[in-house]
Amino acid sequence: MEAVMQIELQKIRLYGYHGFDAGEEIVGGEYEVNILTSYIPVDIVINKIEETIDYTVLLEVVKQRMERPTLLLETLATEIASEIIAKFSIVTAVEISIYKLHPPIENFQGSVGVTYKVKR
Numbered sequence: 692m693e694a695v696m697q698i699e700l701q702k703i704r705l706y707g708y709h710g711f712d713a714g715e716e717i718v719g720g721e722y723e724v725n726i727l728t729s730y731i732p733v734d735i736v737i738n739k740i741e742e743t744i745d746y747t748v749l750l751e752v753v754k755q756r757m758e759r760p761t762l763l764l765e766t767l768a769t770e771i772a773s774e775i776i777a778k779f780s781i782v783t784a785v786e787i788s789i790y791k792l793h794p795p796i797e798n799f800q801g802s803v804g805v806t807y808k809v810k811r
Contacts (some may be wrong), residue, residue, distance in 0.1 A: 694735065695783075698744040700726040703753060708760040709767060712795050716760050721792045723802070724753055728775060729784040744779050752778060764789045768807035776811055784810045 698774050703724040708716045737743050756771050772785040790804035 695729050695731055696732045696737070696743065698728045698730075698746055698749065699750055700724070700746055700753070703750065705754065705757045709757075709762070710721065710791070710795070711762050715795065720794075722757065723790045723792055723804075724757070724771075725788040726753065726771075726775070727786040728779070728782050730779075730781040731783060744782065749775065758788045764791065764803075764805045767794070768805050769809075772807055772809050776809070782811060784808070799810070 703726075705722050706719055706722065707722050708719040709722070710716065710720065712735040726749055728749065730744060733742060752774050753771055756767065756774060761767050761770075768787050768789050772787050772791075775785050776782050782785045786806065786808045787804040788804055792802045794801070
């Protein structure tokens with residue numbers, strides 16, 4: 692039997708200074724991040740944090756990277772995914788979605804975002 696465990700962080704709300712438009716690096720904006728990581732557990736029953744992915748550490752990876760201003764959401768997504776894969780040797784796949792909740796687009800209500808999926 693092959694099993695896959697997934698650890699998720701959903702609707703992480705952060706404020707950041709990302710964007711291509713003039714002034715976004717000064718004014719900033721609100722972002723929502725969703726992370727889905729996958730790994731193959733060694734045992735069916737997981738009893739220790741060392742046997743899984745610590746979601747508090749995942750959250751720190753996201754927070755730290757979101758603090759550094761970046762022009763493109765695509766860059767943020769690929770770099771966060773790469774950092775997660777580097778930090779957790781058991782991770783087999785990462786899916787990350789980043790949404791700019793209030794983009795500076797005239798006559799637009801809604802959010803814009805990117806989703807990036809990568810397998811080890």
